Structure formats: structure tokens, C-alpha cells
Amino acid sequence: MAQGWESLRKDGIHDPRGPAVKDKQEPAEALSKLTPDTAGNMVRWVQALEKGEINPRASIRPGTKIQVYDSDVLLNVQGGMPIVRFPHRQHTEWLDCSNCHDHLFKAQAGANKLSMLAILEGEQCGVCHGAVSFPLTECFRCHxxxxxGQSLNTVPKTLPGGSIPPRSR
Amino acid sequence: MMPWRAGILLLLAWLAVLPLPAAAEYADVVLNRRAEAQGVRPVVFQHWFHRIRFRCKVCHAELGFKMRVGANDITMADIIDGRFCGACHNGDIAWAPDKCDMCHSGKRGLPTGIVGGHETGGPGRW
Incomplete structure (x- = not known):
């Protein structure tokens, strides 16, 4: 995998003899044009959206209420890792409120008992992070x-997750 | 036998049982609850392809797809009637369901699941 995108015929899940495999879009063709990342799809999906590199539809049915909510929540205020800044705006650009509230998280800051172990097991944030949104190896994107007194770069800048992203606004 | 030769043999044995690295794209999903039993290839659903064109909320809020692989029990009848995939795959927004091989493009024998774990194995319950 030169760039991290395998061709569909060799990706291990497509049947290379399938009659339509040649008609499907190749990941490299689509993803190589987007802001690069070092993990997951090797694409910074949030930045690709913000920069207008992609313009995915927000609804397909007339009358659907599209809500974008701009508010940050600080989490893990008592722990040892850098504090988590959860940005509602980037999440609601993609997701609907009902995707997280209230079955995953109560809609009240401080009301949710978050656990990194649960997240690593695919609960809470791990429903998406580690499966479809950026993986759980990228500690400092959330923390x-x-x-x-904490230094900005807890891991070297050259390693994945080693640079703390600027507050994107 | 020299210890280093035993070490090399052990390493080779270990490499032989290692699963091949996942070459599938991060968040690719294989759907085979019904497909193969009914004589067609498993479906390969690719998140990357869809999220270029649609935000998560379209499928996971408007269309009602639950966020667990295997949690959505969808039939071709649903799709032809315009539910789930059929909300777009109707020949209007995306290709119609008569293009079977575009979606039913997976290798036979693959179980339903999310694949392409790039850095983590993905959620344990998936």
C-alpha cells in the first residue's frame, strides 16, 4: 500500500471477478485529492468539509431540520491527560443531535461518566472513533x-498525534 | 539446534498465524446476513465513498440506519420500496437496485462486519 489506499481488486473484501468491480470508484482516485491524514482513511474529513473539498448533502428529504450547534465542552477535567475539548460544531456538521443524545450522552455538561476503557471497547465516543471517524491512536486530537504546567507536546511532533491541533475556528 | 535457528523458526511460525494486514479501506463494511444464503455476493458498503457525498446524519438520522454493524436487518424488498439504501439507490440520486453487482461485490464467505481497522481493531461489539 504505497499511499495507504489499496485498489478494490486487491483489498481482500471485493471479489476481483465481480463484474462491476471495475465500475466502482477506487479509493485512491477520490481520497488522494483531500486533505491528508496519517490514520484512518488517510483523510482529514473535518478539514476536507470545512475547506469545501467535499460538499456532502446534509439531508435528502424535504423538511428535515438541519441543526449545527456551536459550543465546546471540556471533559476529563480531573484527569492526568490533557483536557478533552469536545467541539459540537464539527460533530454537528456531520451528525444529528439524535445520533448521540440522549442514548449515548446526556445533554448536560458534567452529567456523563466517560471512560477510556468503554471508548476503546466501542462505547460512548468509540461508537464512531476507532471505526469510522479518526481512530483512538490519535490521543491528542481529543486530549x-x-x-x-503541562508541556504542549507530550509526544514528539514527528509521531502520529504528536502535534496538538490548533483550535480550529 | 542453535538458539538463533529456533528463534527464526519461532518467528516464521508466528508470521504464519498472523492475519494478513487489512487492505480494505478504514470503515468498510461487509454485509452478509442474507446475501450469500440467497445466492448473491455479500454487499461491500464503503463509508469513505458515501461520506464524500452525504453527511452521517442522512443515513444515521433520516434513514434510520443504526450505528452497529449487523443491527440493521434490511431486505431487498425494503430497498425496492425506497427504505434504507433505497432512499437514494432508486435510479434518481444513485444507481438503481437492478445494478446488483455494484453493491453485491464482496468475496464469498466473508462474515458481516466492519473491516479495514487501520490503527485499532475497532469497537469490540462490532
Missing amino acids: SVPRP
Whole structure:
């Protein structure tokens, strides 16, 4: 995998003898044009959306209420890792409120008992992160707010997750 | 036998049982609850392809797809009637369901599941 995108015929899940495999879009053809990442689909999906590289539809049915909510929540305020800044805006650009509230998270800051173990097991944030949105190896994309006295770069900048992303606004 | 030769044999044995690295794209999904039993190839659903064109909320809020692989029990009758995949795959927004091989393009014998785990194995319950 030169760039991280295998051709469909060799990806291990497509039947290379399938009559329509040649008609399907190849990942490299689509993904190589988008803001690159070092993990997952090797695409910064949030940035690709914000920069207008992609313009995915937000609804297909007339009358669907599209809600984007711009509010940050600080999580893990008592722990040892840098504090988690959860940005509602980037999440609601993609997702509907009902995708997380209230069956995954109560809609009240501080009301949710979050656990990294549960997340790694595919609960809470791990319903998406680790499966479809950026994987759980990218610690500092979520743990992005250093505590007083904490150095900004806890891992070298050259390693994945090693640079703390600027607050994107 | 020299210890290093035993070490090499052990390494080869270990490599032989290692699963091949997943070459599938991150968040690709194989759907084979019904497909193969009914004589067609499993479906390969590709998140990357869809999220270029639609935001998560379209399928996971408007269309009612649950966010667990295997949690959505969908039949071709649903799709032909315009539910789930059929909301777009109707020949209007996307190709119609008569193009069987575009979706039913997977290798036979694959179980339903999310594949292409790039850095993590993905959620344990998936």
C-alpha cells in the first residue's frame, strides 16, 4: 500500500471477478485529492468539509431540520491527560443531535461518566472513533487542552498525534 | 539446534498465524446476513465513498440506519420500496437496485462486519 489506499481488486473484501468491480470508484482516485491524514482513511474529513473539498448533502428529504450547534465542552477535567475539548460544531456538521443524545450522552455538561476503557471497547465516543471517524491512536486530537504546567507536546511532533491541533475556528 | 535457528523458526511460525494486514479501506463494511444464503455476493458498503457525498446524519438520522454493524436487518424488498439504501439507490440520486453487482461485490464467505481497522481493531461489539 504505497499511499495507504489499496485498489478494490486487491483489498481482500471485493471479489476481483465481480463484474462491476471495475465500475466502482477506487479509493485512491477520490481520497488522494483531500486533505491528508496519517490514520484512518488517510483523510482529514473535518478539514476536507470545512475547506469545501467535499460538499456532502446534509439531508435528502424535504423538511428535515438541519441543526449545527456551536459550543465546546471540556471533559476529563480531573484527569492526568490533557483536557478533552469536545467541539459540537464539527460533530454537528456531520451528525444529528439524535445520533448521540440522549442514548449515548446526556445533554448536560458534567452529567456523563466517560471512560477510556468503554471508548476503546466501542462505547460512548468509540461508537464512531476507532471505526469510522479518526481512530483512538490519535490521543491528542481529543486530549488537546494542556493543563497548567503541562508541556504542549507530550509526544514528539514527528509521531502520529504528536502535534496538538490548533483550535480550529 | 542453535538458539538463533529456533528463534527464526519461532518467528516464521508466528508470521504464519498472523492475519494478513487489512487492505480494505478504514470503515468498510461487509454485509452478509442474507446475501450469500440467497445466492448473491455479500454487499461491500464503503463509508469513505458515501461520506464524500452525504453527511452521517442522512443515513444515521433520516434513514434510520443504526450505528452497529449487523443491527440493521434490511431486505431487498425494503430497498425496492425506497427504505434504507433505497432512499437514494432508486435510479434518481444513485444507481438503481437492478445494478446488483455494484453493491453485491464482496468475496464469498466473508462474515458481516466492519473491516479495514487501520490503527485499532475497532469497537469490540462490532
